[in-house]
Amino acid sequence: MLCLSLNQSGHISDMKNLFKTVVFPTDLNIPTRNTTPTFRVICKVAFKMATMKAWQYKAIHGGLEKSIELNTSTPSPPSATLSKGQFLIQVITSAINPVDYKIPELGFPAKFIVGFPAIPGQDFCGRVVGASSSDDVFKVGDVVFGTLGKPTQVGTLSEYTVASSEGSAHLPNGVDPDQAAAVGTAGLTAFQCLPKDIVKPGCKVFINGGSGGTGTWGIQFARILGAEVTTSCSTHNVELCKSLGPVFDLVVDNVGSPGLYEHGAEFIKPGGSYFQIGTPASVAGAVTIVKRLFLPRYLGGGERPFRFISFASKHDDLVEIGKWLSEGKARAVIDEAFEFENVPKAFEKLKTGHATGKIIVHVDQK
Numbered sequence: 131m132l133c134l135s136l137n138q139s140g141h142i143s144d145m146k147n148l149f150k151t152v153v154f155p156t157d158l159n160i161p162t163r164n165t166t167p168t169f170r171v172i173c174k175v176a177f178k179m180a181t182m183k184a185w186q187y188k189a190i191h192g193g194l195e196k197s198i199e200l201n202t203s204t205p206s207p208p209s210a211t212l213s214k215g216q217f218l219i220q221v222i223t224s225a226i227n228p229v230d231y232k233i234p235e236l237g238f239p240a241k242f243i244v245g246f247p248a249i250p251g252q253d254f255c256g257r258v259v260g261a262s263s264s265d266d267v268f269k270v271g272d273v274v275f276g277t278l279g280k281p282t283q284v285g286t287l288s289e290y291t292v293a294s295s296e297g298s299a300h301l302p303n304g305v306d307p308d309q310a311a312a313v314g315t316a317g318l319t320a321f322q323c324l325p326k327d328i329v330k331p332g333c334k335v336f337i338n339g340g341s342g343g344t345g346t347w348g349i350q351f352a353r354i355l356g357a358e359v360t361t362s363c364s365t366h367n368v369e370l371c372k373s374l375g376p377v378f379d380l381v382v383d384n385v386g387s388p389g390l391y392e393h394g395a396e397f398i399k400p401g402g403s404y405f406q407i408g409t410p411a412s413v414a415g416a417v418t419i420v421k422r423l424f425l426p427r428y429l430g431g432g433e434r435p436f437r438f439i440s441f442a443s444k445h446d447d448l449v450e451i452g453k454w455l456s457e458g459k460a461r462a463v464i465d466e467a468f469e470f471e472n473v474p475k476a477f478e479k480l481k482t483g484h485a486t487g488k489i490i491v492h493v494d495q496k
Contacts, residue, residue: 180205180206181202181203181204181205181206182204182205182206182288182289182290183200183201183202183204183288183289183470184200184201184204184249184284184287184288184289185198185199185200185201185249185250185251185287185288185473186198186199186200186201186204186247186248186249187199187234187246187247187248187250188246188247189246190234190235190237190240193231193235193477193481194230194231194234194235194250194477195231195474195475195477195478195481196474197234198250198473198474198477200471200473204249204288206289206290207284207290207291207292209259209260209261212260212261212262212292213262214262215262215294215295215296216261216262216292216293216294216295217258217260217261217262217268217292217293217294217295217298218258218259218260218261218290218291218292218293219254219256219257219258219259219274219290219291219292219293220256220257220259220289220290220494221254221255221256221286221288221289221290221291221493221494222254222255222256222257222273222307222311222492222493222494222495222496223254223255223256223307223308223310223311223490223491223492223493223496224251224253224254224286224287224311224490224491224493225253225254225311225312225313225314225315225316225343225488225489225490225491226250226251226253226287226476226477226480226489226490226491227252227253227314227315227316227343227480228480229252229281229315230250230251230252230281230285230477230480231250231477231480231481233281234248234250234281243281244281244282244283245283247283248281248282248283248284248285249282249283249284249285249286249287249288249291250281250285250287251278251285251286251287251288251291251491252277252278252279252280252281252282252285252286252314252315253276253277253278253286253311253312253313253314253315253316254275254276254277254278254286254291254293254311254314255273255274255275255301255307255308255310255311256273256274256275256286256291256293256307256493256494257271257272257273257274258270258271258272258273258274259290267295268295268298268300272300273300273301273307274293274298274299274300274301275298275299275301275307275310275311275313275314275448275452276293276297276298276299276313276314276443276445276448277297277313277314277315277318277443278291278292278293278294278297278443279294279296279297279442279443286493287470287473287491287493288493289493289494294443295445296443296444296445297443297445297448298445298448299445299448299449299452300449300452301452302452302453302455302456303456304456305452305455305456306496307496308462308464308467308490308492308496309455309461309462309464310452310455311490312343312462312464312487312488312490313347313448313451313452313455313462315343315441316342316343316344316347316488317347317448317451317462318441318442318443318444318447318448318451319344319347319407319439319441320344320345320347320348320351320382321347321351321447321450321451322439322441322442322444322447323344323348323382323405323407323439324348324351324352324355324357324380324382326355328379328380328403329352329355329356329357329379329380330355330356330357331355331356331357332356332357332358333356333357333358333379333380334357334358334360334377334378334379334380335352335357335358335359335360335378335379335380335381335382336359336360336361336362336378336380336381336382336397337349337352337359337360337361337362337381337382337384338361338362338381338382338383338384338385338387338390339362339363339383339384339385340361340362340363340384341363341486341487342384342485342486342487343463343485343487343488344384344407345361345363345384346462346463346486346487346488347460347462348382348384349361350454350459350460350461351451351454351460354454354459354460360374360378374397375396375397376395376396376397376398376399376400376402377397377399378397378398378399378402379398379399379401379402379403380398380402380403380404380405381394381397381398381402381403381404381405382405382407383404383405383406383407384407386406386407386418388418391404391406391422391434391436394434395434398434402434402435403434403435403436403437404434404435404436404437405437405438405439406422406436406437406438406439407438407439422436422438462487462488463486463487463488464487464488464489464490465479465485465486465487465488465489466479466485466489466490467489467490467491467492468489468490468491468492469491469492470491470492470493470494472491473491476489476491
């Protein structure tokens, strides 16, 4: 039952209890007279939060876009179960990434990685509607953006989800929620591929695959840091790089182009590095990564240091990216925005591989 205590001014005296309620009796009457507007609105929100609309998959048959279904009565995540550093958000905008369909389409292993049924999506911008008592950074009513950090059973293609303080930052004034939602996985990956001890004013960076979500962020971030940036949107780029000579301090490979790293000494300076993000979702792709990481030069390995980048959820990184957005130094390149009812079409577009920048989904009103 929903129990709220009002103080003499008619306001709720214990806001935390509101979001710990899980069970609502069907015959409970919400007072509409002799109560403050705040009380009536909060009661309405609490009832709405018992269930939510969400896109779910229970199994994959013919691809995620053909298996995902809109469930209008999905149980909402209860605030009573929030751990330290977690909070409940009402999603405004979600952005989707290849990992959102690649993990579910692994088939049986996905049951162990995520669990079924599950809601895809990691990246978001939304309003905090419930927070753990120990959270002193984010409060109810704050608008935040960030990423869940990994696929979960309650992803961001839903009205509500649970986010963490480490994977979130406050939305800066003047930044549109759509722009902020597009940061998440791609923005953090691009940011963390450009370490400041390597990327300094005047250094030269080559970004392979500059038209995708991570690539469009990476080009902008590298320029902000003062680098000279060269990029290619073609997978047939080995000859292009070789023709430029060993001029680059850093190569960021968003595609996982075959043979590019192996020829790295022909276009990367001595002491330069090669960072790879993208790789085909296959056994062959995994084998290639292992070879590049561990195969010595005399057995056919590369001559330049190799790293495979997997992003980490970092609050401070999101804050810095948000600052660049608010200052107009960077902006999200959004290929297309889909409404919530068109999520399958959004995944169809993403899987073509021809999106320029990010694909976002409007979940709620801004």
